[in-house]
Each structure stands twice: as structure tokens, then as C-alpha cells.
Amino acid sequence: MDGILGAILSSIFLFLFAPDDIRFKNDQIQINKKFGGFLGACCTYEIIEKKYLLFEKNIAEFQFEKNLYLKKNDVKIKNDILEMNLILKDYNLTEDHYIAKDTIIYVALKK
Numbered sequence: 001m002d003g004i005l006g007a008i009l010s011s012i013f014l015f016l017f018a019p020d021d022i023r024f025k026n027d028q029i030q031i032n033k034k035f036g037g038f039l040g041a042c043c044t045y046e047i048i049e050k051k052y053l054l055f056e057k058n059i060a061e062f063q064f065e066k067n068l069y070l071k072k073n074d075v076k077i078k079n080d081i082l083e084m085n086l087i088l089k090d091y092n093l094t095e096d097h098y099i100a101k102d103t104i105i106y107v108a109l110k111k
Contacts, residue, residue, distance in 0.1 A: 060109050
């Protein structure tokens with residue numbers, strides 16, 4: 001019981017001091033990995049639109065089972081839809097080599 005209670009209390013305490021985990025940033029949007037604590041689910045991301053210098057607006061949220069690290073050319077916005085181009089790598093144990101899959105993720109933005 002002490003381990004679970006300690007994890008819950010430390011997650012609440014760390015939430016107040018945890019910095020944003022920025023995975024992508026340009027002049028229009030910023031993609032952050034949300035802090036879920038020690039017992040939280042993996043890989044929930046939020047997309048934030050920057051307004052002027054101080055204001056931000058949360059325009060979308062999505063969940064992906066792997067950690068995302070995006071480059072400038074991988075992310076495009078077209079007609080309120082965010083398009084992310086990724087190359088996912090997986091290891092094939094039977095053939096003993098990596099398999100790369102070109103993937104596109106679309107996220108609808110609320111503006």
C-alpha cells in the first residue's frame with residue numbers, strides 16, 4: 001500500500017513542478033507530451049496554438065503508443081488538419097532485422 005500511495009502523492013507533487021516536455025515547436029504550434037505521473041498512461045500528446053506572446057490555446061489532443069520525436073519537415077498543417085510523417089521501426093525476431101514503416105498521422109484541429 002505504501003508504494004502505490006507514495007507514487008500517487010509524488011505524482012501530484014511533481015505535477016506542480018514538471019516542465020513541459022516539448023516534442024515539436026514552430027511559429028504556429030507546439031506539441032507537448034502530457035505529464036501523467038508515475039502511474040499514468042503512456043504517450044498522450046497535446047497540440048497548443050500560440051497566440052501573440054503570452055497566450056496559448058489547446059487545439060487538439062491525441063494518444064500514440066510510442067514516443068514521438070518530430071523534425072521541422074515532418075509536421076504540416078492543411079485546412080485545420082495536422083499531418084505528421086513518421087518512420088516507425090520495429091524488430092522482426094524471425095528474420096532477425098529491423099522493419100521500417102512510413103506512416104502518416106492525421107489529427108483534426110479545433111480552431
